[in-house]
Amino acid sequence: MPLRYTLVFLLAIVLGQISDYTDKLFFKVNDEDFEHVSGVLRKEDYTFVSQIISGIYVFQKRGLTGKLSEEDLQLIKSYDDKIQTVEQVRRWHIQPTSDGLTGQNLGVHDSRYGMGIGDAWNFSMTGENVTLGVLDVGVDITHPYLLDNIAQQLSWNYDSNTSDVSPGYQRSYGEFLQLQDHGTNVCGLLSANSNESAPCAKGVAFKSKLAIIKVAHLDVKVGILADDDNIAGGLAHRTDTISVYVNAFTYRNTFRNLNFATEVVLEQGTRIGRQGKGSMFVFPSAKIGGGLENKIHTIVVSGVNPNGSVPASVASNAAVLTSALAYSFSLMSAGMSTTAGIYSDRKCTDKFGGTSASTAFLSGILALVLQANPGLSWRDVMHIIVQSSEHESLKSESSNFTPNAAGKYFHAMFGFGLINAEKAVSLARTWTPVGNMFAVTGTHLSQRSCRPLVDYVTSHPCWLLKYIVTNQLVRYNTSEQHSNDTFRRVSSKICNDMSCSFGFEIKCAHYCSCASTVEQVQVSITCHTSNPKTTSVYITSPSGTKSILVQEGQISTKDIVTDVLMRSVNFWGENATGLWIINISITDGTIFNANVSSIIISGTNAIASGDMPCEELHKSMTASPPGQATVSEDLMDSNAKTPKPREKSALEATIAVLFLVCILIGSIIFFYLNADHAPVIP
Known part of the structure; x- marks a missing residue:
């Protein structure tokens, strides 16, 4: 922008x-x-x-x-x-994520495609029978290279509640024409079917259908505006037919949770979309803490420079699953061409690039994947993306990838690497479904300012007892799979004048419903400090893998970080059980208030072969229609009951011992503070 x-x-x-x-x-x-x-x-x-x-x-x-x-x-x-609930609809200044760099490559097209796209075409994958929904500021549906693939009967304008999805070009305001052409540019990369003599390249999925969903409009005073209800309506549009929702825009705001309507729409789309297999919602890597990218139901893509380096506009983001080229058709080329509707003398442009292009590339590749195997669930597709992303080809950045404990290499900006369409299609053709999603979560009731530990203990002699008593065992139900595992918040919080560490230990009380293998981790953080620019947040898994949620400099003085949901996919494939540590720190030692109110780990359940109780329960869960699996009432009720007497008595005994310890500590501190001491020389 x-x-x-x-x-x-x-x-x-x-x-x-x-x-x-x-x-x-x-x-x-x-x-x-x-x-x-x-x-x-x-x-x-x-x-x-x-x-x-x-x-x-x-x-x-x-x-x-x-x-x-x-x-x-x-x-x-x-x-x-x-x-039941009321929330005001907000109006957003949305930012198409294109930078408009000039590639100087018009007239050279199909052979330039990298990312394994040409190899996927050799498998006769063209995106046929797959419909992509493009949420944008409108599209020139009369464009000669797009016309054949526009599904007008599936298109709708949520901004004006009409069937007119054109951008409504304001030609008197030339400075905004490029913004208004954004949707047409995106569609060209997705599904342009230009012939060999055309200056525009073919789209990645050049036989896919495009449902145009207009959710925004141009205000000539300020730029592109979109209301929350239009975006929510667009994401819910024709989920029975649309497979992939292409959202090549971001909010300019940081650290904002989603409104409840859009949250429900995303969850429902992955649960009942595509006749129960789940729709896919693709978004570009955005401002840190953005609500859309921190939901488990979205696929976040970042951008890669032609030479494999990090674009200047791309920042660290642990929610990024994969990356695609941002300014070229291959790592070796210098630009790209796509459809345009703003020129009177030509129908193509090379003035397009950024993570908008990356979003289009990944979405087109997903159309090829779904053509190869229409039976894939949304989570099957996410697993395929992880396995078909490469880091070795990004030579200038390959050394900056880190292996997690499951052997998967990830990057702070690029996720698991550059997507390879040929690998993705090959995996899709023989893919074994991953099954239902399970999740475990934990919450606590207290919030504390981070201060030197000795100050905290002396001012609160029974702080440890109070801390344990106010924490609870909780149960969490995911929308796709009810999970009844308990997740205990342990007393491993360590505060000093530099940082706070929050420890959560996962113990699978009911193995059959346990998220034993990680896919995604979400934490809800609060951080208020006098110097937010020096604040960082990271998670360490039980296996020792470190994922950075917030780097220094990503929180500005205007940001309000209160119970903001943050997400990491960096632990994909690791063992979920054990101690998870979330660290919030500030480098200049300023006293600050920090808290982690909850953590959710979502993933798969590794059911042991021959373990009959688990197998029978798993069968009862997966017997329901896709996305509607339930846990039997008996299991849910047993988990909701009061702990067994012997467990309760053990807890009481622990509390009693801690109470005595607190009294002893308090007495020692009392006598110490009332005794004469030699002055302490710093």
Whole structure:
């Protein structure tokens, strides 16, 4: 995004010309209660706008301006006891992730494709019978190289609630034309079917169909704007038919959790999309802490320079699964060409690049993979991506890849490497399904400021007892697979004036429902400090692998980091059981407040062959329709009951001993503080 657009946008906010908040609200209401709630809201000057998915509705409030407070939202919720949740719809300045570098390569196309795309074409993989949904600012659907592959009956404009998905080019504002052409540029890399004499290259999946989903519009004062309800609606659009949702844009905001509507849409899409196999949602690596990339249901892709180096616009991001080329068709070429709708004399451009291009490349490759094996689940596809990503070919950066304990090499910016389409297609053709997802989670109730440990102990003599008593054993149910493992928060928190370490130990109480092999790890962090730019956050697995969630410099003074969900895929394939450590540190020693309120580990369950109880339970789980597996009521009830008497008595005995220890420590400190001491010389 050119700097001038960003400056204009910030100036508009200062002058009050636009607001981050709209006059619309999300309401969570049971479908059978909709008519009743709608009547209640009409009396309060609310107008029904749309239904996102079952149970989530959007209403518009007449005369509403600015941000509603928490008290306002609670008041709205109190209108009727059938209103479960209310959240204001936000308006975002979205940033197409293209830099527009000139490649000087028009007229040379198919042979330039790297990333194994040409080899995948040799398997007769073209993306045929696969539909890609392109969420953007609109597309020139009359473009001669796109026309044959546009699925007009599947396209929709959520911004205006019409079937018109054109960009609506504002030719009087030439500085914005490149932004308005973004969707058309992306579609060319996906599915252009140009002939051999055309200056545009063929799309990666040149026989796939494109459903155009317009979710944003150009405001000539500030740039491209999109409302949360339009994005949520777009991501929920025709999940029965669309296989991959291509989202080549990011939010400019950092450390923002998603609204509840979009969260539910992503979860439901992976659960029931593609007739129960799960849709795929591809996003580019974005601002650190962005909500879209930190959900387990999204696939995050980063960009690679032609020579394999890190582009200047790419930052460290542990949520990145893989990478694709950002400014070229191969590691050896200097540029790329794609379709354009803004020129009167030509239909192609070489002024396109960035992680928008990377997002298009990966999405096109996924179309080839799904053509090779339409029965793959969304998690099968993620496993295939991990296994078909390469680091050896990135010569200038290959030494910066680190092996995790499962032998998979990962990079702070590139994930597991550069995607290889031929490898992905080959794996897909003979793939064995990975089965259901399991997850374990843990939470705690306390939050503490990080100070020198000796200060904390002297000011809270019974801090250890208090810490253990306020922590609980909890149960977590994932949307795809109910998991009833307990996850104990252990007393290994170590605070000093530089850092805080939070320890979580996983012990699989019920092996049959345990996420024993890691795929993804999520933690919810809070960090408030007087010098956020020197703050870093990282996770260490039980096997010793270190994954950086936040590097120094990625948190700015304006960021508010309060219970923000962060995600890492770097531990893919490792053993989940054991002690996990999350470290939050600041290099200048400034006192700060830090907390990790929860950790969730999602992954597969390695059921031992011959272990009959596990096998029978696994069969009962996987007998349900895909994405609707459940745990039997007997198992769920047994896990929800109070601990057995002998377990309870052991806990009581531990507490009793700790209580005596605290009394002893307190007494020693009391007598020490009241005794005469020689002065301490620093």
